[in-house]
Amino acid sequence: MRDDEIQVTYRLETAGEVEALATKIASDQSTGTFTALPGETEEVRARCAARVVSVTHLEPLAVPSIPQPGEAGPFNRADVVISYPLEAVGTDFAALQTITIGGVFAVRGLSGVRVMDMALPSAFATHPGPQFGIEGSRRLTGVEEGPIIASIIKPSLGLLPEETAAAVRVLCDAGVDFIKDDEKLMSPGYSSLDKRISAVMPVILDHEQRTGKKVMYAFGISSADPERLMRNHDMVVEAGGNAAVININSIGYGGMSFLRKRSALCLHAHRNGWDALTRHPGLGMEFRPYQKIWRLLGVDQFQINGIRAKYWEPDESFVRSFHDCMTPIFSNADRPLPVVCSGQWGGQAVDTFERTGRTLDLMYLGGGGIHGHPMGAAAGVRAMRQAWEAASRELSLQEMAKDHPELKASLETFGQD
Amino acid sequence: MRDDEIQVTYRLETAGEVEALATKIASDQSTGTFTALPGETEEVRARCAARVVSVTHLEPLAVPSIPQPGEAGPFNRADVVISYPLEAVGTDFAALQTITIGGVFAVRGLSGVRVMDMALPSAFATHPGPQFGIEGSRRLTGVEEGPIIASIIKPSLGLLPEETAAAVRVLCDAGVDFIKDDEKLMSPGYSSLDKRISAVMPVILDHEQRTGKKVMYAFGISSADPERLMRNHDMVVEAGGNAAVININSIGYGGMSFLRKRSALCLHAHRNGWDALTRHPGLGMEFRPYQKIWRLLGVDQFQINGIRAKYWEPDESFVRSFHDCMTPIFSNADRPLPVVCSGQWGGQAVDTFERTGRTLDLMYLGGGGIHGHPMGAAAGVRAMRQAWEAASRELSLQEMAKDHPELKASLETFGQD
Numbered sequence A, B: 001m002r003d004d005e006i007q008v009t010y011r012l013e014t015a016g017e018v019e020a021l022a023t024k025i026a027s028d029q030s031t032g033t034f035t036a037l038p039g040e041t042e043e044v045r046a047r048c049a050a051r052v053v054s055v056t057h058l059e060p061l062a063v064p065s066i067p068q069p070g071e072a073g074p075f076n077r078a079d080v081v082i083s084y085p086l087e088a089v090g091t092d093f094a095a096l097q098t099i100t101i102g103g104v105f106a107v108r109g110l111s112g113v114r115v116m117d118m119a120l121p122s123a124f125a126t127h128p129g130p131q132f133g134i135e136g137s138r139r140l141t142g143v144e145e146g147p148i149i150a151s152i153i154k155p156s157l158g159l160l161p162e163e164t165a166a167a168v169r170v171l172c173d174a175g176v177d178f179i180k181d182d183e184k185l186m187s188p189g190y191s192s193l194d195k196r197i198s199a200v201m202p203v204i205l206d207h208e209q210r211t212g213k214k215v216m217y218a219f220g221i222s223s224a225d226p227e228r229l230m231r232n233h234d235m236v237v238e239a240g241g242n243a244a245v246i247n248i249n250s251i252g253y254g255g256m257s258f259l260r261k262r263s264a265l266c267l268h269a270h271r272n273g274w275d276a277l278t279r280h281p282g283l284g285m286e287f288r289p290y291q292k293i294w295r296l297l298g299v300d301q302f303q304i305n306g307i308r309a310k311y312w313e314p315d316e317s318f319v320r321s322f323h324d325c326m327t328p329i330f331s332n333a334d335r336p337l338p339v340v341c342s343g344q345w346g347g348q349a350v351d352t353f354e355r356t357g358r359t360l361d362l363m364y365l366g367g368g369g370i371h372g373h374p375m376g377a378a379a380g381v382r383a384m385r386q387a388w389e390a391a392s393r394e395l396s397l398q399e400m401a402k403d404h405p406e407l408k409a410s411l412e413t414f415g416q417d
Helices: A018-028 A042-048 A093-106 A122-126 A133-141 A161-174 A193-211 A226-238 A248-262 A274-278 A287-297 A315-326 A349-355 A377-392 A397-401 A405-414 B018-028 B042-048 B093-106 B122-126 B133-141 B161-174 B193-211 B226-238 B248-262 B274-278 B287-297 B315-326 B349-355 B377-392 B397-401 B405-414
Strands: A005-014 A051-061 A075-085 A112-119 A148-152 A178-180 A216-220 A243-247 A266-270 A283-285 A301-303 A337-340 A363-366 B005-014 B051-061 B075-085 B112-119 B148-152 B178-180 B216-220 B243-247 B266-270 B283-285 B301-303 B337-340 B363-366
Touching: A005 A018, A005 A051, A005 A093, A018 A051, A018 A075, A075 A093, A075 A112, A093 A112, A093 A248, A093 A287, A093 B243, A093 B248, A093 B274, A112 A287, A133 A148, A133 A216, A133 A266, A133 A337, A148 A377, A161 A178, A161 A193, A161 A377, A178 A243, A178 A363, A193 A216, A193 A226, A216 A266, A226 A243, A226 A248, A226 B248, A243 A248, A243 B093, A248 A266, A248 A287, A248 B093, A248 B226, A248 B248, A274 A283, A274 A287, A274 B093, A274 B274, A274 B283, A283 A287, A283 B274, A287 A301, A287 A315, A315 A337, A349 A377, A363 A377, A377 A397, A377 A405, A397 A405, B005 B018, B005 B051, B005 B093, B018 B051, B018 B075, B075 B093, B075 B112, B093 B112, B093 B248, B093 B287, B112 B287, B133 B148, B133 B216, B133 B266, B133 B337, B148 B377, B161 B178, B161 B193, B161 B377, B178 B243, B178 B363, B193 B216, B193 B226, B216 B266, B226 B243, B226 B248, B243 B248, B248 B266, B248 B287, B274 B283, B274 B287, B283 B287, B287 B301, B287 B315, B315 B337, B315 B349, B349 B377, B363 B377, B377 B397, B377 B405, B397 B405
Parallel strands: A112 A283, A148 A178, A148 A363, A178 A216, A216 A243, A243 A266, A266 A301, A301 A337, A337 A363, B112 B283, B148 B178, B148 B363, B178 B216, B216 B243, B243 B266, B266 B301, B301 B337, B337 B363
Antiparallel strands: A005 A075, A005 A112, A051 A075, B005 B075, B005 B112, B051 B075
C-alpha cells in the first residue's frame, strides 16, 4: 500500500453485481450525486476519487443479511478493498469515520456490508496512542511477569460507597492486582463518584502502606460531558488513584480525545455497545478496524471478553480480538493490554494461553469466580494464579489441581464447562 | 410513567421465551453476575433493580434477525418495556447509553433486539436542547414563513476553496436561503477549513451587502478532537458565519456536549453512520429514541432524508422521523428544524406536505435538482419554491407547472418518479 492512501476492506453483499456496488460506493464516498453535474471534472475526480483496489468473491448467501422483501437472491458476496486518498480524508478520525465507515451503510442496493479491516498510512502515527499500554500497566501494578490478576466489584450496581469499600478491602486482602467498577457504574445518586473515591481510595492506600503493593483501582469516570469527565479524572488523581474505566462508545471520539490529552490515569476501555455493531456477521464492523481507531486515540487496556464468555461472543471472535490487540499498528508501543474477562474463573486459562499465542501479557479478570469461591476470595485469586501457572507449565488444570486445593475447589464449583 | 424512572421499549426476538429474556436483561443491566453472590441482598436489588413493565407479543419470525446456526425457530418476538430507576442511572447520557442501550446487545440467547423508544423523566430537561431550533433557524435566515430552501455544494468533494466560493456565488444569486458543505467535507488538504471560510464568507457577506439577505452557510467543522472542533467553530464565527454541519456520530456525545456549551452557531446535524444502527429492522435502534438524545444535547437542524430519497431508507421511515422531530420531548423549544433532503428537487413537495402533517416548518434541501436544472440554478430554486406553493395551495405539480416554466422543466428533467 502507498503511504498516501487509506485502504478499507468491506464485506459487501448484494442481489446485484458486487463490482458495480463497489464502484458505486467509491463514487458516493467521493464526488457522487444523483445526476451529472457541470463541476464534476476529471481534475476534481483525480483529487479525491476513491478507487476499488480488489474484489475477492465469497460464497453467495441464500438468505440476505438484511431482509429484502420480494427479492429472491442469491445474494452475492465479496471482500472489496477501496482506497481513499489521504489528501481527501486527512487524519482526523471524525473524517475517517464519516467518509470511510458511516456513509457506506446508507448506500442503496446492498443487503449487507461489514467493515473488515482498515490500513492506515504513517500519517496516523501522530495520534497519541496508549500512554501506558502493556508496559505501563505492569509498572503501575508492579506485576513484572505473568498475567495481571483482576477483579470487579460485585454486585455490579447497588452498593453504597462504604459497601464498595468493604468489597475492595476483601479483594485487596485476597491478593488481586487490579479492581474495577462495573462499566455500568459511573456516578449514580446512591454512589456518587466523589463519595465512592473517598470511601475506596483510603482502603487502597492503607493496603499499600501495610503491604507495599498498590492495587490498581479503575473508577468509572465516563460522562457524556468532557469537562465532567475531566473533573471525574481529576478527583481520582487527587485521591491517589491511577486508573479509570471508560465506556468508549458512550463518550465518543470527542470525549476520548479530550481525556487522553490531559490524562494521568491508565485508561481501561469497556466497549459497551460494540455488540450492536458487530453481532450480525454480515453487518457492522469487525473488532479489527474498530480497535485500531480506539488504540490510536489512547486506550491502555482493552476489555475483549474471553473463552466461554457469559455473553453471545464466540470463542473464535475473542481469539481474533486478542491477536488484533497484540498486533502493532505502527509500533509495539501502540498495543493495549488485552483484558480477558466475562465468566472467567481460571478454568479457561489453559485454553486461553494455547489459543492466543502463549503469552502472559494480559489482564485476567474474574468476578464471580473470586467472590463466589467456596473457600473465600483469597482462594479464588490463588486458584486463578494456579490455573495460569498450569498453563505456562503445560499442565492440565486437573493435574495442577491435585496439589492445589483452591484450584481444585474452583474446578468443582465452576467447572461445568 | 413515574417521574423517577426511565422507560425503554425494546423489540426482543428469541428462540426461547421472550418473558424470560426480558427478565434476564432487566437483571443483567442492574445487579447480575453468573453465580449467586453473598452481597446481592434484597436491599441492593431494591436500590437499582430494573423491572419489566410490559410484554406485548408480536408475530414470530421464521428467519431470525441474526443467523442462529442449528436453531430451528420460530423466533418469538415482543415489544418489552423495561423501567430503570433514575437513581441508578442519573441524567448523564453516557450512563443512559451504557446501561439502557449498549449492554443489552451483548446478552446471550437473543436473535434480535431493537431499541424502539425511550421515555425520559423531567430531570432530563436540564440538558441544553437546541439553541436555535425552528424559530432560531427562521430568524437567522430571515425566512418568516414557508420552507427554508437549501442547497449543498456539488460536487460534494474535490473543489478547491475558490471553486467552492464560485459555487456559493451561483447559489446565492439563485436565491437559496441556506447552503451547506457536504457532510464528508471537513478540512482535507485540498480545501482546509480556514481557506474555505476565507473564500466563502466574503461571497456571503457581499451578497448580504447587495441584497440585504444573509444566506446561512453551514461549514463542515467536525473533528474528533473537541478543541479543534471549537477552533473550527471560532473561525466560522470570526468570519461572520452563523452555522455548521456536524457529523454527530463521528464526534460522539463528548464532542457535541463540549460544542453546545460554547456554540454561537446554528448546528445542522448529519446522522452519517446512523444507517449501521437502524437499517436491519430487527436490530439496532429506531430514530425515535436516538433523536431524543441528540436533540437534548443541542441539535438545531436534523437531516432526515425525504420522500423517494436516493438512499435505502423507505418513505415510511422518513415520515416517522419527521413526526419524531416535530414531537416535543419536554416543550416546543426542544424541537429541531427537520431537514428534508436526499434526491429532493421539488417533485416530492406535495407528497411530503401531505404525509408530514401539512406543515411548512422544515428545510427543503436540493442538490442536483438545483445545480442540474436545465435553465440554471436560479430556475432550480424557483422550481422548488413553486412546488411548495403548489403543495400549500393544494394543487398538483402538473397543474402548477402549467404557468410555471421552471417547475415544468424540473418535472421534465427529474420527474421520472
